Amino acid sequence: MNLLLNEPWIPVRRRDGSREWIAPTRFSDTEIVAFDADRPDFNGALAQFAIGLLQTTTPADSASQWRKLLATPPNAASLAEWFAPVLKAFEFDGAGARFMQDFTLKADDGTVNDIGALLIEMPGENALKNNSDHFVKRGQAASLCPACAATALQTLQLNAPSGGVGHRTGLRGGGPLTTLLVGQPPGGLWRDLWLNVQERSVFLASCGDAGKVGEHLRFPWLADMSAIQKESGETAPAQVHPDHLFWAMPRRVRLDLDAVASGQCSICGRESDRLIRQYATKNYGLNYKGAWNHPLSPYYEAKDGELPLHPQPGGLGYRHWLAWVLGQTSDKKKQRAARIVSHALDHRHSQLGGGLRLWAFGYDMDNMKARCWYESVVPLYDLAECASGALERIRDEVGLWLASADLAASYLRGAVKDAWFSADARGDFSAVDAAFWSRTEDAFYRQLQALIDRERQAIERDALPARQAWHQVLLHTAERLFDGEFVGAGQVERQNPRRIAEAHTQLKRNLRGPKLLGALGLPVPEKKPTKAARKAA
Incomplete structure (x- = not known):
C-alpha cells in the first residue's frame, strides 16, 4: 500500500472542530477546513506537499478549467486518477526508491542519527558534543510514527539550513519565507490549496525545462543523484523539469525502516508498531545554484540576481505587506511578490470569488540554528477585484x-537611545521597533481597506486627508511610546532629565519635520527666514 497517496496519514481539522487523518484523495472534501498537525512547521510543509502534488498532477490547463475546479472540486475518484501516474514517486517504504530519500544510501551508510535530528530546531552535532543544548534538549523526539517521519522529512528538505561541510541548503536557501493565498472568510481546505495552483502550461513556462522527460528530473529520489548532478557539481533550473521546484532534495537521508519499535509517537502521541528511531545521512547532496524561481516565495534583487526572502528577527507584520503582495521598488530595496500571488492579482480577478488573505510563514535561521518560527496571516480585502492601474496606485x-x-520608527528608536544612554552606547533596541509597528497596525489596515475599496469602486478622492491621518497616527504613537512606556515610565532616580528633555524635543521636531513630511508626500512648510535674512531684506 502506498502510504503517502493512498493511506490516511495527513492530520486535518473538520468544520465541527474535530480532527481526522486523511489521504490526499480527500483534499476536496468540503467538510475539511485546514491542516491540523501538532507543529506549525508541519502544517506549512503539508500545505506545500499538497500544493506541489496538485500542481504536479493537475490536468487543468486553462483559466476556465481552473475556475471550474475552484467552484466544483474534483471528487476522490478524480483525484485518484490525477495521482495514479506518480504513485511510484510517493512510496515511503521498500528496498528501492522512497519519497524524499536518497536512492543509493543504505540504513548503515554514512552517519546514523537519532530520528529527532530531522527536526530543524533540534541541537546539532556540535551542540551535543559540547553539551550546550541548554534550551532545546536532546532526546525529545526519540521515535516517530511513519506519518510524522514523512512530514519531518518533507519539512527538512523544504527548509534545510546550512549544516556543516557539504550539508546543502534548500532550493530557496535555509528557512525560506513562503506566502500562500487563502480565503477570507475561510472556505475550506480545497479552496485554499487550489488558489495556489497555476494552470499547467503557465507553471511549466516559469522555471526549469519542461522538455526534461525523465521521472528523476521531476522527483530526484527516483534515481542516483549522479543522474542529475555530477560529483562536486551544481544543479541549475535548466537541468531539471519545472516540477522539481516542489520536490527539491538537498539532503541525503535514508530512514531506517527495519530497526522499528512499538509505542507512542513523540510528536502526535498516536500508537504505532512501526516507530522510526534513526536514519542514515551523508553530505554533498544536490547543490542548487542559479536563477530558481519558486512560485510560493517572494524575492528581492541582489547583486547576483534575485534571491528568495527569508524571515528575519522582529517577526512578520504589516511592514512587509507591500513586498509580499504587490512588490516594492525603492532606492534601498527592490522586492517582488511570489509568482502565485502576482498571477492571481494580474490574471484571475473575479475568478477568485471573494476576499483573500495571505498566509506567510518560515524559519528565522542563523546558519544552522533556528532562532524562531514566524507565521502571520494578513488581509488582502478585495484587492483581486482591482484593475491593474488601481494596483499601481495602491502600490505607490x-x-x-x-x-x-x-522613518518614524527610526526617530523613536534614536530618541529612546539618546534618552537612556550616551551617544556611544550600543545594544538591541528591537523592542522599540516591535512596539511601534504593533501599535500602528490596526490604523494601517483600516486605511488600507478604505483605499482598496475606493480604488475597486473607481472613486476619485484626494489622497491628502489619508496621508495626514497616517501622519497623526505615526506622531501620536511615537510620542506616547516614548512618554508612557520606554522613557517616561522609568525610575526617576535613574534618569537624566536634561538628556530626556533634549531627546523628546528632537523627537517632536523630527516627527513634524520636512524629511518625514516629504516621505509621506505631504506639503513641506517653507522655512522661516532667519533674523539676519529679514534684516538684510
Missing part, C-alpha cells in the same frame, strides 16, 4: 505610508 500610496512609518 502604500509605499509612502510604509516609508514614513519606517
Whole structure:
C-alpha cells in the first residue's frame, strides 16, 4: 500500500472542530477546513506537499478549467486518477526508491542519527558534543510514527539550513519565507490549496525545462543523484523539469525502516508498531545554484540576481505587506511578490470569488540554528477585484505610508537611545521597533481597506486627508511610546532629565519635520527666514 497517496496519514481539522487523518484523495472534501498537525512547521510543509502534488498532477490547463475546479472540486475518484501516474514517486517504504530519500544510501551508510535530528530546531552535532543544548534538549523526539517521519522529512528538505561541510541548503536557501493565498472568510481546505495552483502550461513556462522527460528530473529520489548532478557539481533550473521546484532534495537521508519499535509517537502521541528511531545521512547532496524561481516565495534583487526572502528577527507584520503582495521598488530595496500571488492579482480577478488573505510563514535561521518560527496571516480585502492601474496606485500610496512609518520608527528608536544612554552606547533596541509597528497596525489596515475599496469602486478622492491621518497616527504613537512606556515610565532616580528633555524635543521636531513630511508626500512648510535674512531684506 502506498502510504503517502493512498493511506490516511495527513492530520486535518473538520468544520465541527474535530480532527481526522486523511489521504490526499480527500483534499476536496468540503467538510475539511485546514491542516491540523501538532507543529506549525508541519502544517506549512503539508500545505506545500499538497500544493506541489496538485500542481504536479493537475490536468487543468486553462483559466476556465481552473475556475471550474475552484467552484466544483474534483471528487476522490478524480483525484485518484490525477495521482495514479506518480504513485511510484510517493512510496515511503521498500528496498528501492522512497519519497524524499536518497536512492543509493543504505540504513548503515554514512552517519546514523537519532530520528529527532530531522527536526530543524533540534541541537546539532556540535551542540551535543559540547553539551550546550541548554534550551532545546536532546532526546525529545526519540521515535516517530511513519506519518510524522514523512512530514519531518518533507519539512527538512523544504527548509534545510546550512549544516556543516557539504550539508546543502534548500532550493530557496535555509528557512525560506513562503506566502500562500487563502480565503477570507475561510472556505475550506480545497479552496485554499487550489488558489495556489497555476494552470499547467503557465507553471511549466516559469522555471526549469519542461522538455526534461525523465521521472528523476521531476522527483530526484527516483534515481542516483549522479543522474542529475555530477560529483562536486551544481544543479541549475535548466537541468531539471519545472516540477522539481516542489520536490527539491538537498539532503541525503535514508530512514531506517527495519530497526522499528512499538509505542507512542513523540510528536502526535498516536500508537504505532512501526516507530522510526534513526536514519542514515551523508553530505554533498544536490547543490542548487542559479536563477530558481519558486512560485510560493517572494524575492528581492541582489547583486547576483534575485534571491528568495527569508524571515528575519522582529517577526512578520504589516511592514512587509507591500513586498509580499504587490512588490516594492525603492532606492534601498527592490522586492517582488511570489509568482502565485502576482498571477492571481494580474490574471484571475473575479475568478477568485471573494476576499483573500495571505498566509506567510518560515524559519528565522542563523546558519544552522533556528532562532524562531514566524507565521502571520494578513488581509488582502478585495484587492483581486482591482484593475491593474488601481494596483499601481495602491502600490505607490502604500509605499509612502510604509516609508514614513519606517522613518518614524527610526526617530523613536534614536530618541529612546539618546534618552537612556550616551551617544556611544550600543545594544538591541528591537523592542522599540516591535512596539511601534504593533501599535500602528490596526490604523494601517483600516486605511488600507478604505483605499482598496475606493480604488475597486473607481472613486476619485484626494489622497491628502489619508496621508495626514497616517501622519497623526505615526506622531501620536511615537510620542506616547516614548512618554508612557520606554522613557517616561522609568525610575526617576535613574534618569537624566536634561538628556530626556533634549531627546523628546528632537523627537517632536523630527516627527513634524520636512524629511518625514516629504516621505509621506505631504506639503513641506517653507522655512522661516532667519533674523539676519529679514534684516538684510
